[in-house]
Amino acid sequence: MSLWGKxxxxxxxxxxxxxxxxxxxxxxxxxxxxxxxGKCHLCCSVCPTGAITVQDGLLQVNDxxxxxxxxxxxxxxxHYLRDTKQYKLATxxxxxxxxxxxxxxxxxxxxxxxxxxIRHVDVGSCNACDFEMAALNNPIYDLQQYGIDFVPxxxxxxxxxxxxxxxxxxxxxxxxxxxxxPTPKLVMAVGACAAGGHTFSDSYAVRGRVDQLVPVDIxxxxxxxxxxxxxxxxxxxxxxx
Amino acid sequence: MEQEIIGVGDLxxxxxxxxxxxxxxLLAMFAxxxxxxxxxxxxxxxxxxxxxxxFKVVKAELPDSAAPEFPSLVPVISAAAxxxxxxxxxxxxxxxGHPDLRPLxxxxxxxxxxxxxxxxxxxxxxxxxxxxxxxxxxxHGKGVFEVPVGPIHAGIIEPGHFRFSQxxxxxxxxxAKLFFTHxxxxxxxxxxxxxxxxxxxxxxxGACTVSHAxxxxxxxxxxxxxxVSDRARYLRVITAELERLYNHVGDIGxxxxxxxxxxxxxxxxxxxEELMRLNEMxxxxxxxxxxxxxxxxxxxxxxxxxxxxxxxxxxIETDFSEVLELLRENDAFLDRVNRTGILPRQAVVxxxxxxxAARASGVDKDIRRDAPYAAYxxxxxxxxxxxxxxxxxxxxxxxxETVQSVRILRQALSRLPVGVLKVExxxxxxxxxxxxxxxxxRGSNVHWLMIGENNTIYRYFxxxxxxxxxxxxxxxxxxxxxxxxxxxxxxxELCYACIDR
Numbered sequence: 001m002s003l004w005g006k007x008x009x010x011x012x013x014x015x016x017x018x019x020x021x022x023x024x025x026x027x028x029x030x031x032x033x034x035x036x037x038g039k040c041h042l043c044c045s046v047c048p049t050g051a052i053t054v055q056d057g058l059l060q061v062n063d064x065x066x067x068x069x070x071x072x073x074x075x076x077x078x079h080y081l082r083d084t085k086q087y088k089l090a091t092x093x094x095x096x097x098x099x100x101x102x103x104x105x106x107x108x109x110x111x112x113x114x115x116x117x118i119r120h121v122d123v124g125s126c127n128a129c130d131f132e133m134a135a136l137n138n139p140i141y142d143l144q145q146y147g148i149d150f151v152p153x154x155x156x157x158x159x160x161x162x163x164x165x166x167x168x169x170x171x172x173x174x175x176x177x178x179x180x181x182p183t184p185k186l187v188m189a190v191g192a193c194a195a196g197g198h199t200f201s202d203s204y205a206v207r208g209r210v211d212q213l214v215p216v217d218i219x220x221x222x223x224x225x226x227x228x229x230x231x232x233x234x235x236x237x238x239x240x241x
Numbered sequence: 242m243e244q245e246i247i248g249v250g251d252l253x254x255x256x257x258x259x260x261x262x263x264x265x266x267l268l269a270m271f272a273x274x275x276x277x278x279x280x281x282x283x284x285x286x287x288x289x290x291x292x293x294x295x296f297k298v299v300k301a302e303l304p305d306s307a308a309p310e311f312p313s314l315v316p317v318i319s320a321a322a323x324x325x326x327x328x329x330x331x332x333x334x335x336x337x338g339h340p341d342l343r344p345l346x347x348x349x350x351x352x353x354x355x356x357x358x359x360x361x362x363x364x365x366x367x368x369x370x371x372x373x374x375x376x377x378x379x380x381h382g383k384g385v386f387e388v389p390v391g392p393i394h395a396g397i398i399e400p401g402h403f404r405f406s407q408x409x410x411x412x413x414x415x416x417a418k419l420f421f422t423h424x425x426x427x428x429x430x431x432x433x434x435x436x437x438x439x440x441x442x443x444x445x446x447g448a449c450t451v452s453h454a455x456x457x458x459x460x461x462x463x464x465x466x467x468x469v470s471d472r473a474r475y476l477r478v479i480t481a482e483l484e485r486l487y488n489h490v491g492d493i494g495x496x497x498x499x500x501x502x503x504x505x506x507x508x509x510x511x512x513x514e515e516l517m518r519l520n521e522m523x524x525x526x527x528x529x530x531x532x533x534x535x536x537x538x539x540x541x542x543x544x545x546x547x548x549x550x551x552x553x554x555x556x557i558e559t560d561f562s563e564v565l566e567l568l569r570e571n572d573a574f575l576d577r578v579n580r581t582g583i584l585p586r587q588a589v590v591x592x593x594x595x596x597x598a599a600r601a602s603g604v605d606k607d608i609r610r611d612a613p614y615a616a617y618x619x620x621x622x623x624x625x626x627x628x629x630x631x632x633x634x635x636x637x638x639x640x641x642e643t644v645q646s647v648r649i650l651r652q653a654l655s656r657l658p659v660g661v662l663k664v665e666x667x668x669x670x671x672x673x674x675x676x677x678x679x680x681x682x683r684g685s686n687v688h689w690l691m692i693g694e695n696n697t698i699y700r701y702f703x704x705x706x707x708x709x710x711x712x713x714x715x716x717x718x719x720x721x722x723x724x725x726x727x728x729x730x731x732x733x734e735l736c737y738a739c740i741d742r
Contacts, residue, residue: 003504003571006563013511023518025525025540048440069440069531120397124422126738127399128447128528134397135517138510152395168370169348169421170400173392200441201433202364204357205347205425224447226527 014142017231027070028085029221032059038078046075049198063089064189064209065196067223087226090233094217095186108184109239112158115147116238119157119181123174123210125164128224129191133161135227148234154180159237161230162216165193165200166207178214188218188233195219244285244298249311252284252301257317259288259297266593266606268296269687269704270314270324272332274360276305278672282334284311285702287676287687295612303334313338320593323712331358346420346741349373357428364428378416380406385413388723392421396498399737403726410722415715422741430698435461435666438698439535442688445703446739447528451484452681453703454533456688459614459677461535464669464692470660473537474616478653479550480532481615481679482646483523487516488682489639489646490561492734496636497568499728500577508564512557519553522546537663547654554647565640578633582729584717585630594713596684596706598733601638602630608678608685615679620649630717632732669696681706683735705739 022028030052037059044052044059051065052072059081061072073081092098096105122130133150136143143149151157154177166174178187189195189210197209210216220233235241247255259265268287275283282303287296303309313336314321325336326345333356336342344351350370356362379387386407392400400421406414426445430438442457443450455477462469469477494509517527523546524532524539531539542550568574588594589602599606607624609617625641627634674691684706693699710733718729 003567006508006567007504010508010511020518023522023525025523026521027525046436048437067440067444068526070525121393122398122400122422124424125399126444126447127736128444128450130397130399131447132527135510135514137397138514139507140511140514150397154393164422165424167422167424168350169423170392172350173400173421177393199444200424200426201429203425203429204362204364204366204368205423206429223444223530224528226521 013139014145015140017228017235022085022087026085026087027068027073027083028087029063029083029089030061030066030068030072030081031084032061033080033082035080036078037080038076040077042075042077043072043081046071049192049196051196051198062196063221064219065192065198066221067192067199069223087222087229088232089221089229090236091219092217092236093219094215095184096217096237108186111184112238114238114240116158116234117149117151117156118159118161119151119154119177121160121162121174121177123162123164123170123194124167124206125191125193129163129194132224132227132230133163133190136230141227141231143231146231146235146240155182157181157185159186159188161188161190162194162210163190165197166210166213168205168207171207171213174210174213186217186237187214188220188237189216190220190230191225192221192223195221199223243294244300246300246302249284249301249303252299253312253314253317255299255301256286256314259286259299260318263590265290265297266590267318267320268593268685269689269702270321270328271689271702271704272328272334272358273691273700274332274358277360280305282309282332284328284334285689286314287689289612291611308335309333310335310337312336315339319591320709323708332356333359343376346423348420349375357425375418377404377418378414379404380414384408401737405723405726407723410724412719412721412723412726415718417711417715419711419737420741422738424742426742427701427703430701432693432697435535435692435696435698438701442701442703443530445742446705446736448488448736449484449681449683449686449705449739450528450530451480451533452679452686453688453705455481455615455679456677456686457690458533458535459679460675460688460690461666461669461677463677464673464675464690465666467536467664467666469537469664470662471616471658472660473662475653475657476538476542476662477533477615478617478620479542479650480524480529480538482649482653483516483520483550484529485682486643486646486650487513487520489643490516490557492682492731493565493636493639495734496632496728496731497574499731500574502571502574505564505568505574512561512564515553515557519550522549534663536666537661539663541662542654542657547657550650551654554650558647561643568636575633577725577728578636578732579631580629581632581725582717582721582732583630584713586628588713588716592712592716593709595709596680597635597638597642597682598710598713599684600625601627601634603628607680609680612678614677616653620652622649632728635732666696672699683707683739684710703742705736707735707737707739710735711740
């Protein structure tokens with residue numbers, strides 16, 4: 001088998017963002033239904049990260065805290081909670097938030113000019129989010145087709161993709177990387193640890209979620225977010241959906 | 242599991258006898274604060290034996306005092322070095338005679354007099370940030386210079402700090418500062434129910450999710466005295482092999498990145514993606530999270546899914562063997578991987594190295610075969626062993642293991658027994674302890690548990706394969722040129738999250 005033979009036989013495998021549907025067993029965001037809730041609130045007590053709360057008698061699911069384990073849905077006898085298979089859960093905040101005003105948002109997007117360079121910062125992740133980020137570079141997602149790329153240094157970056165719950169031992173690294181990134185800079189909190197910070201309950205070694213240390217502009221829920229969910233978050237930030 | 246209880250004064254002699262000059266390896270070593278139970282700290286050592294009962298557990302009791310200490314095992318068992326530093330950091334028990342008591346898990350930001358794994362340390366205690374200097378080891382001499390790397394790296398990888406002492410291109414010494422992603426999981430789960438703590442156990446590491454879930458679940462089941470159904474045992478084997486397969490395929494592709502062979506990187510990443518999509522179809526999660534649970538498995542593998550797995554395996558088998566052929570025939574590639582980063586067999590024995598790294602240096606151990614769990618005793622498979630101990634050997638061990646994984650998957654899928662998916666975990670006798678083990682894509686992975694009141698966690702200890710193997714990287718690297726470090730590092734392919742916890 002020659003090198004060229006293999007390349008030609010494999011052909012082009014790159015896909016568009018929504019080309020492949022999610023598989024049947026994929027759970028996605030948990031949402032409350034329209035029928036009456038049994039009010040047993042078992043879901044709140046079984047949730048490992050405390051992502052479900054009761055507000056004005058109604059259940060609220062916090063996507064940022066959710067680790068998508070599906071335990072609440074299994075326990076819900078009234079079948080009030082259900083999986084929606086929705087993974088496009090990224091939200092904008094900080095400089096990209098609605099409340100920040102169009103002028104600032106447009107200015108940032110003008111500077112970026114539809115393109116973006118990313119530096120990865122692991123501040124205490126389990127490596128699942130990191131692997132999914134690395135998967136964006138594979139020929140199937142081919143991140144570079146969008147004019148987005150990973151760069152080796154924060155000095156070259158527009159965006160920091162931060163994975164993990166901030167540990168004591170990585171606090172300095174996070175702060176120094178943030179300082180080293182030129183302005184205007186954006187920060188994306190990737191996954192339940194970075195965005196929610198409750199994956200590992202109370203610990204002496206953990207400081208919390210990323211926005212407790214640096215301002216966050218994009219939150220991408222998931223444990224870990226699938227590569228398409230990350231891509232959705234990146235394109236949402238650039239207003240290119 | 243029977244344990245031999247001894248006084249701390251006898252620890253070195255008893256451990257040396259159990260270790261038997263490396264005939265039996267030190268599988269794990271950890272401490273426990275049992276002062277409220279019996280007035281003592283305890284040091285546990287688990288040795289793996291070549292035959293039944295497979296393990297020997299030694300427990301040394303250490304009475305509470307102002308400055309508790311125990312005889313270091315390092316003079317007789319080198320593999321004890323990291324374990325003892327960790328015990329020193331987290332429990333404040335001093336191993337007397339340890340040659341290097343620098344902090345390991347808690348960095349220079351942590352004050353000297355706080356021991357977070359002691360029971361009287363409340364997790365909400367505010368701990369001041371101190372700024373001591375962390376002393377990295379380096380070589381002095383004319384013309385010798387240091388190269389610091391990390392913890393933030395150039396690629397999308399986990400954080401660690403490396404300090405190379407260089408004589409020109411050649412590395413003469415490597416020191417690694419790790420445990421940056423230390424999340425204190427062992428303490429965080431204390432007091433949680435077995436059910437809830439499981440989600441943290443499963444999230445110690447992404448790439449070893451199934452292995453962690455398995456070791457944890459089997460530890461719980463051993464204590465509870467429950468037997469999972471035959472079907473669940475087979476489903477566990479299938480899940481564990483799917484994890485091994487995507488890891489090995491991805492790791493071989495990624496190894497090509499260590500020498501800039503883009504076709505290898507690209508093909509490895511493409512095939513890994515196919516396998517991760519298969520995982521998502523099986524478990525609803527690309528890392529197979531939520532499949533293996535205490536008591537069995539959460540989902541079934543239906544006939545349809547089994548067919549999907551088998552058909553993808555057929556495709557991948559040919560495709561991947563073609564990719565491997567590209568590597569085997571490529572002189573430029575072989576020139577870089579052959580005789581690079583040699584880990585001597587003796588180092589494997591001395592450091593109790595496990596998994597792929599051990600098998601590539603001529604030590605035939607695989608806990609799937611040596612102490613069978615789940616349904617591995619029903620499976621017919623070979624354990625590939627190479628003797629050259631270089632990057633190439635670790636690569637070919639992985640390559641051969643993918644063939645064996647496919648073989649195991651076919652066997653398990655073709656004779657899936659009937660049975661329930663999951664059995665309930667009954668109330669466990671408070672303060673009983675037990676452990677579970679599994680072979681991750683990196684090697685044996687051990688979880689030890691002591692249960693408190695009402696099925697809550699009293700003490701949890703995790704020793705992943707990467708923990709046993711990291712010190713070996715600093716042995717294999719010196720003598721090589723510094724541009725080969727990424728290659729050598731990738732050939733071990735160790736997790737940081739796994740060891741840091």
